[in-house]
Amino acid sequence: MPNATPFHPRTQALCQSYKWKDWSGYCAPCVYGMSPEREYNAIRNGAGLLDVTPLFKYDVSGKDAARFLSRVLSRDVRALKPGRMTYLCWCDDHGKVLDDGTCAHLGDGRSRLTAAAPALHWLMRHARRYDVTVADVSDEVAALALQGPTSRAILRDACGEVVDGLKFFGVATARIDGFEVVLSRTGYTGDLGYELWVDNAHALALWDALSAAGKRHNLEPVGLDALDISRVEAGFVLRGIDYTGANEALIEAQKSSPYELGLGWTVTLERDGEPFIGQAALEREKREGSAWALVGLDVDWPAIEALYAEHGLPPHVPSAAWRSMVPVYRDGRQVGRATSGTWSPTLKKNLALATVEASVSEPGTPLYLEWTVEWSRQVVPAVVTKTPFFDPPRKRA
Amino acid sequence: MKQYDAIIVGGGHNGLACAAYLARAGRSVLVLERRHVLGGAAVTEEIFPGFKFSVCSYVVSLLRPQIIRDLELPRHGLEILPLECSFAPAVDGPGLVRWPDARRTREEIARYSAKDASLYPEFGREMAQLARLVKPVIDEPSPDPASLHPTELLRLARLGKPFRELGARGIHQLVKMMTLSAADFLDEWFESDVLKAPMSVSGIIGTYLGVRSPSTAYVMLHHYMGEIDGAMRAWGFSRGGTGEVSMSIARAAQAFGAEIRTEAPVAKLLMRGDEAAGVVLADGTELRARVVVSSVDPKLTFTRLVDAKYLPSEFTHALSRYRLRGSSGKVNLALDALPEFTSRPGDGLHIRGDIAVAPSIDYLERAYDDAKYGKFSRRPYINVVLPTLTDSTLAPPGKHIMSCFVQYAPYHLATGPESWPQHREAFGDTVVDTLEELAPGLKNRILHRQVLTPWDMEQDFGLSEGNIFHGELSLEQLAFLRPAAGFAHYQTPVRGLWMCGSGTHPGGGVMAAPGKLAAERMLKERAL
Ligand SMILES: Cc1cc2nc3c(=O)[nH]c(=O)nc-3n(C[C@H](O)[C@H](O)[C@H](O)COP(=O)(O)OP(=O)(O)OC[C@H]3O[C@@H](n4cnc5c(N)ncnc54)[C@H](O)[C@@H]3O)c2cc1C
Numbered sequence: 071m072p073n074a075t076p077f078h079p080r081t082q083a084l085c086q087s088y089k090w091k092d093w094s095g096y097c098a099p100c101v102y103g104m105s106p107e108r109e110y111n112a113i114r115n116g117a118g119l120l121d122v123t124p125l126f127k128y129d130v131s132g133k134d135a136a137r138f139l140s141r142v143l144s145r146d147v148r149a150l151k152p153g154r155m156t157y158l159c160w161c162d163d164h165g166k167v168l169d170d171g172t173c174a175h176l177g178d179g180r181s182r183l184t185a186a187a188p189a190l191h192w193l194m195r196h197a198r199r200y201d202v203t204v205a206d207v208s209d210e211v212a213a214l215a216l217q218g219p220t221s222r223a224i225l226r227d228a229c230g231e232v233v234d235g236l237k238f239f240g241v242a243t244a245r246i247d248g249f250e251v252v253l254s255r256t257g258y259t260g261d262l263g264y265e266l267w268v269d270n271a272h273a274l275a276l277w278d279a280l281s282a283a284g285k286r287h288n289l290e291p292v293g294l295d296a297l298d299i300s301r302v303e304a305g306f307v308l309r310g311i312d313y314t315g316a317n318e319a320l321i322e323a324q325k326s327s328p329y330e331l332g333l334g335w336t337v338t339l340e341r342d343g344e345p346f347i348g349q350a351a352l353e354r355e356k357r358e359g360s361a362w363a364l365v366g367l368d369v370d371w372p373a374i375e376a377l378y379a380e381h382g383l384p385p386h387v388p389s390a391a392w393r394s395m396v397p398v399y400r401d402g403r404q405v406g407r408a409t410s411g412t413w414s415p416t417l418k419k420n421l422a423l424a425t426v427e428a429s430v431s432e433p434g435t436p437l438y439l440e441w442t443v444e445w446s447r448q449v450v451p452a453v454v455t456k457t458p459f460f461d462p463p464r465k466r467a
Numbered sequence: 468m469k470q471y472d473a474i475i476v477g478g479g480h481n482g483l484a485c486a487a488y489l490a491r492a493g494r495s496v497l498v499l500e501r502r503h504v505l506g507g508a509a510v511t512e513e514i515f516p517g518f519k520f521s522v523c524s525y526v527v528s529l530l531r532p533q534i535i536r537d538l539e540l541p542r543h544g545l546e547i548l549p550l551e552c553s554f555a556p557a558v559d560g561p562g563l564v565r566w567p568d569a570r571r572t573r574e575e576i577a578r579y580s581a582k583d584a585s586l587y588p589e590f591g592r593e594m595a596q597l598a599r600l601v602k603p604v605i606d607e608p609s610p611d612p613a614s615l616h617p618t619e620l621l622r623l624a625r626l627g628k629p630f631r632e633l634g635a636r637g638i639h640q641l642v643k644m645m646t647l648s649a650a651d652f653l654d655e656w657f658e659s660d661v662l663k664a665p666m667s668v669s670g671i672i673g674t675y676l677g678v679r680s681p682s683t684a685y686v687m688l689h690h691y692m693g694e695i696d697g698a699m700r701a702w703g704f705s706r707g708g709t710g711e712v713s714m715s716i717a718r719a720a721q722a723f724g725a726e727i728r729t730e731a732p733v734a735k736l737l738m739r740g741d742e743a744a745g746v747v748l749a750d751g752t753e754l755r756a757r758v759v760v761s762s763v764d765p766k767l768t769f770t771r772l773v774d775a776k777y778l779p780s781e782f783t784h785a786l787s788r789y790r791l792r793g794s795s796g797k798v799n800l801a802l803d804a805l806p807e808f809t810s811r812p813g814d815g816l817h818i819r820g821d822i823a824v825a826p827s828i829d830y831l832e833r834a835y836d837d838a839k840y841g842k843f844s845r846r847p848y849i850n851v852v853l854p855t856l857t858d859s860t861l862a863p864p865g866k867h868i869m870s871c872f873v874q875y876a877p878y879h880l881a882t883g884p885e886s887w888p889q890h891r892e893a894f895g896d897t898v899v900d901t902l903e904e905l906a907p908g909l910k911n912r913i914l915h916r917q918v919l920t921p922w923d924m925e926q927d928f929g930l931s932e933g934n935i936f937h938g939e940l941s942l943e944q945l946a947f948l949r950p951a952a953g954f955a956h957y958q959t960p961v962r963g964l965w966m967c968g969s970g971t972h973p974g975g976g977v978m979a980a981p982g983k984l985a986a987e988r989m990l991k992e993r994a995l
Binding site: 116223286287288371372384416417418460 | 858
């Protein structure tokens with residue numbers, strides 16, 4: 071039985087669809103209204119408010135906090151300044167990704183790590199040799215994502231000018247109605263957006279303050295379905311969907327390295343002092359090359375229209391993103407699998423994220439994706455494309 | 468002097484799309500726009516400080532998704548926000564809202580007729596089937612049935628295939644649509660006026676016909692095509708106003724190397740012998756190009772730009788019968804607060820789509836009666852949208868824009884089209900009064916009012932006779948007959964002169980198809 075997040079009294083009252091799902095033990099709305107479309111549009115055009123409390127959150131403090139984190143994470147965070155956040159992943163000894171998440175330097179030697187899956191045991195196990203305290207604040211800190219072009223205006227109305235100076239991946243503390251909120255200019259939508267972190271006790275007050283400020287700025291509560299469309303457009307991988315955490319994989323073939331997931335840019339191989347966990351394996355992989363690559367696919371839409379037309383049907387795409395393993399081919403040979411995809415309402419393109427053999431991962435490579443129409447399996451052309459598919463300047467501006 | 472491969476007359480969205488496709492194919496292109504802004508009828512202008520109006524066209528329905536992909540318009544700023552529902556308010560009673568949610572729509576219609584409610588989805592399916600059949604027609608140049616050229620015959624045959632699949636019943640429906648009026652056609656399906664009236668108006672938009680005029684049923688089908696794309700989510704507002712469609716196409720064209728000049732009105736063609744060799748601007752500047760492509764309507768093209776002596780008399784005659792007869796006006800309001808419809812007060816999803824003032828078929832026909840005798844309708848059909856509810860870039864927070872498309876406002880007033888300026892404000896008052904009856908208190912919320920009559924559309928926007936589509940989208944002026952038989956493939960009787968505006972196949976609306984198809988045709992014919 072899933073738990074309720076501290077925002078539940080509000081989200082439940084708003085969720086007319088009765089569609090919820092279990093997200094890390096919490097119940098989370100898939101969609102508030104009829105279809106995710108309007109919620110998606112809130113994200114791309116107004117702003118969407120999303121309960122992201124179910125993320126796992128760990129506060130790491132103490133003299134050795136930065137050194138410790140740099141040991142367990144594949145990214146060197148010792149240089150991360152107070153008020154900055156960064157995206158990263160962490161690996162097992164064999165350089166296979168356990169999870170991906172963010173690390174924020176909150177000041178006073180305190181950092182906060184977010185994760186998609188529980189990581190306490192992993193952190194504690196490696197903490198022993200360091201002067202650090204690792205606190206699991208997952209159930210104490212509630213979190214909201216406020217995403218979309220009007221999010222800055224909403225936050226400025228809700229908590230003042232502190233927002234103006236907040237750069238992409240910046241972190242700051244603000245006060246709303248007398249309580250403290252941590253703001254970070256981050257998100258999982260590839261748009262201008264923020265995440266807000268607050269003690270459970272003030273969760274409802276935060277929701278209400280944002281809702282009130284959002285009235286004039288096209289704010290809508292949004293569910294996970296809309297998030298999923300935007301995160302595919304943004305080219306973000308999702309643990310458990312696009313890859314399997316190494317600690318949950320049943321066989322070697324299910325594991326992936328950061329390079330294979332397109333997260334190579336988050337790995338700091340060059341560093342002095344202690345190596346990080348999985349470093350040797352990743353150095354080798356970097357030298358010798360990776361077997362797989364996670365790529366974007368731009369699936370040929372006219373070809374899909376033609377397939378449907380052969381059946382006398384209008385083309386159809388589900389209004390939500392899909393998540394299933396679908397074979398990818400080249401010259402009739404299977405070279406990988408797509409793991410999630412969506413019709414992009416903004417780009418008018420049919421997009422997918424896929425893991426393919428490294429030799430066919432160059433942008434522009436023509437591949438084929440299986441596509442089923444009326445129970446008949448066909449293939450349609452799909453071109454390897456750089457991600458993010460959609461990258462509006464306002465995200466960084 | 469520099470010679471361009473192509474000079475395009477008019478920086479409306481079709482001229483710009485044509486330029487983008489030509490430049491993408493490596494051609495040197497210059498676009499010349501008369502006004503200070505680009506976009507033509509697909510334009511955003513800050514008419515009142517802080518309020519950006521989609522001055523003319525206000526919803527994007529048929530913009531071809533292929534063009535969005537080809538030109539990477541989202542990268543150049545295009546974002547389309549779907550319009551979700553359609554509200555027909557009533558003076559008393561709740562009116563009718565058609566939602567994207569089938570169950571809710573059924574409940575709405577069932578208030579008036581349980582029978583209609585159960586039939587409504589079937590109607591939608593049948594229209595979608597028929598529209599699908601017509602759709603290839605708008606994505607390709609029109610086949611010419613009079614031509615015996617093998618490729619033309621082949622294309623006709625291909626279009627014929629889906630017709631065969633349609634079966635007897637489908638063909639029956641299609642023939643009916645081509646002959647019946649919108650009202651009669653809907654009568655065969657439904658009984659409640661509250662439902663039929665707002666449905667029927669898609670048969671008369673941009674025409675000088677009434678909902679009881681024959682063949683208006685067919686025009687409804689054109690609008691259902693928007694709905695099939697609608698499933699692909701192409702029906703909606705463009706963020707930043709309709710002008711952003713044009714601007715994103717302009718940016719794409721420039722990225723491909725096209726040059727664009729505003730405040731550069733073209734006075735006439737520059738001729739070399741009896742071939743077009745470029746253009747002469749109003750200030751006398753001569754500019755040369757291998758081809759000139761006109762995106763202005765056929766009447767302007769062949770009466771202003773081209774000297775009549777270069778045109779075969781048969782062609783001139785055919786064009787003189789080309790029907791423009793503008794019949795619509797536009798009233799754009801800047802509001803201090805949202806209107807409150809007595810039908811359904813308050814803010815809500817129901818006012819985020821389009822709002823149709825079309826209470827009954829009789830109301831619509833009476834509106835047409837006025838127009839028949841050269842007056843604007845005393846109680847007109849109005850299509851209202853409040854884009855600020857979905858797009859916060861258009862007005863200051865908390866303020867709103869109410870865009871009202873109005874029919875009928877006949878270009879040919881009984882007192883003559885040039886008398887429109889004297890009637891402009893009275894026409895604006897009529898529109899506001901009509902709305903005030905449905906949303907009392909509206910008048911007090913108006914901060915600014917812009918009234919656009921068909922005369923203004925002609926004078927300011929270069930739309931002959933104020934026709935919003937560069938010529939009615941009636942059956943006898945579509946496909947291989949647009950703009951004239953034998954000239955449906957973007958070429959003209961003047962060598963070196965081509966056309967690419969809404970006056971060519973597949974016609975008006977912000978779909979950019981004529982611009983694209985014209986460019987493709989020219990490239991294929993090695994015209995440049
Ligand atoms: C009031 C109104 C409402 C409408 N509503 C909708 C709607 O909601 N949805 C929809 O899909 N469609 C709508 N339409 C129709 C649609 O806007 C037009 O069909 C379309 O925009 C026409 O595009 P175009 O590029 O073919 O021509 P235009 O937009 O007419 O472009 C022609 C351009 O040529 C310029 N020009 C004229 N003469 C010269 C010259 N001598 N030299 C240089 N430049 C010149 C003009 O200034 C203009 O910019 C509406 C139209 C109007 C007028």
